Amino acid sequence: MTTIETLYQHxxxxxxxxxxxxxxxxxxxFIALKGASFNGNAFAAKALEQGxxxxxxxxxxxxxxGDERYLLVEDGLTALQQLAHYHRQQFQIPVIAITGTNGKTxxxxxxxxxxxxxxxxxxxxxNLNNAxxxxxxxxxxxxxxxxxxxxxGASHPGDIKxxxxxxxxxxxxxxxxxxxxxxGFGSFEGVIHTKGxxxxxxxxxxxxxxxxxxxxxxxxxxxxxxxWIGYSREGGEGCKRCGxxxxxxxxxxxxxxxxxxxxxxxxDRWHEIETQLIGEYNFCNxxxxxxxxxxxxxxxxxxxxxxxxxxxxxxxxxxxQTGRNTLIIDAYNANPTSMMAALNNFxxxxxxxxxxxxxxxxELGAESAVEHxxxxxxxxxxxxxxxxxxxxxxxxxxxxYPTYPDVDAAIEALxxxxxxxxxxxIKGSNGIHLNxxxxxx
Numbered sequence: 001m002t003t004i005e006t007l008y009q010h011x012x013x014x015x016x017x018x019x020x021x022x023x024x025x026x027x028x029x030f031i032a033l034k035g036a037s038f039n040g041n042a043f044a045a046k047a048l049e050q051g052x053x054x055x056x057x058x059x060x061x062x063x064x065x066g067d068e069r070y071l072l073v074e075d076g077l078t079a080l081q082q083l084a085h086y087h088r089q090q091f092q093i094p095v096i097a098i099t100g101t102n103g104k105t106x107x108x109x110x111x112x113x114x115x116x117x118x119x120x121x122x123x124x125x126x127n128l129n130n131a132x133x134x135x136x137x138x139x140x141x142x143x144x145x146x147x148x149x150x151x152x153g154a155s156h157p158g159d160i161k162x163x164x165x166x167x168x169x170x171x172x173x174x175x176x177x178x179x180x181x182x183x184g185f186g187s188f189e190g191v192i193h194t195k196g197x198x199x200x201x202x203x204x205x206x207x208x209x210x211x212x213x214x215x216x217x218x219x220x221x222x223x224x225x226x227x228w229i230g231y232s233r234e235g236g237e238g239c240k241r242c243g244x245x246x247x248x249x250x251x252x253x254x255x256x257x258x259x260x261x262x263x264x265x266x267x268d269r270w271h272e273i274e275t276q277l278i279g280e281y282n283f284c285n286x287x288x289x290x291x292x293x294x295x296x297x298x299x300x301x302x303x304x305x306x307x308x309x310x311x312x313x314x315x316x317x318x319x320x321q322t323g324r325n326t327l328i329i330d331a332y333n334a335n336p337t338s339m340m341a342a343l344n345n346f347x348x349x350x351x352x353x354x355x356x357x358x359x360x361x362x363e364l365g366a367e368s369a370v371e372h373x374x375x376x377x378x379x380x381x382x383x384x385x386x387x388x389x390x391x392x393x394x395x396x397x398x399x400x401y402p403t404y405p406d407v408d409a410a411i412e413a414l415x416x417x418x419x420x421x422x423x424x425x426i427k428g429s430n431g432i433h434l435n436x437x438x439x440x441x
Contacts, residue, residue, distance in 0.1 A: 024050035084135030100175025110289035178337025351423035359428020360391030
């Protein structure tokens with residue numbers, strides 16, 4: 001079997017790592033992974049033919065006798081994770097782990113926008129935040145990077161512990177905790193415990209620090225004994241253990257873009273930020289980036305410029321003007337917490353003709369029916385008149401709004417209705433594929 005030390009020497013001789021035989025840059029290292037419906041070992045030979053220098057496999061039957069390009073390990077995924085951890089340990093740089101129920105990807109992007117304005121950094125690309133994506137991100141670390149930002153997702157207890165053990169973060173940031181993936185976590189308390197695994201790890205490592213929303217009671221409750229850098233609307237005494245003061249902010253506008261101002265607790269001077277983000281619920285995400293930038297010594301001007309010029313992508317809090325309508329696109333993900341935040345924001349938004357296109361919230365387990373009914377009741381209470389609900393869960397709830405079994409049925413209705421001159425919120429779990437309705441609006 002190939003030891004981790006030997007595997008690492010082979011890795012250093014390669015141009016990078018791939019787990020996809022369809023994407024094999026020259027001289028890269030292919031690591032065979034297995035899933036419910038695929039076996040990467042079967043593609044090792046193809047990966048070598050496509051230009052990989054070595055292929056890591058965990059089934060001897062796929063190794064060609066005498067071919068030293070095959071590296072046999074006990075388990076491909078374990079080897080990937082151990083290799084990433086070994087590589088990360090070669091770097092003495094700040095590594096910020098970011099997790100949370102809502103906003104972790106947006107916060108990661110905002111923090112990266114600030115930190116990359118003055119230093120070369122590594123940060124998670126797209127949504128590579130799981131047991132495969134985190135190692136692949138870490139293996140992109142080079143001596144040129146001065147900071148790293150690693151996004152971490154979770155859908156079951158123990159997921160965050162697994163990822164922090166690989167990444168060994170020096171700093172942590174939990175955006176919030178909310179009702180999501182309840183099918184995997186079992187309860188809201190399970191969500192809090194799992195996200196808190198990041199705090200547990202940092203606490204076990206000694207003098208490491210977190211960035212924390214001081215207005216969030218769930219986070220402050222589990223952050224005891226940690227050194228922290230706070231951000232909030234009110235401010236406070238600051239962390240007595242590390243002497244850091246809070247960064248204080250307040251919303252100044254939301255029509256439709258979020259604008260805010262911030263200052264440090266020890267200063268009366270406010271700094272203005274005009275974001276390109278939709279929704280007051282992004283306030284905490286922006287303030288997290290402010291706090292991180294301030295902590296690492298970035299100037300107020302650098303922080304404000306980076307956050308002002310950040311443009312959201314990937315159907316997250318995007319504003320799009322089509323030839324006929326104004327779209328607010330937040331169709332990448334949805335859970336009860338983020339759905340309610342989006343509805344509250346849409347309710348207060350200044351627009352004469354509003355249309356909501358909402359899709360089911362996935363992975364809520366036994367709580368699904370209750371949570372979808374709660375959203376339906378809230379729609380009625382808010383007096384929203386034009387609503388389209390997409391998915392079986394919303395269809396099963398009690399309400400008077402039109403429902404559609406899937407996005408195809410919704411598209412047919414939009415083709416017939418041809419909405420025009422409206423402000424339209426599009427929100428639902430990614431699996432509902434509401435992004436497909438955009439071209440018909």
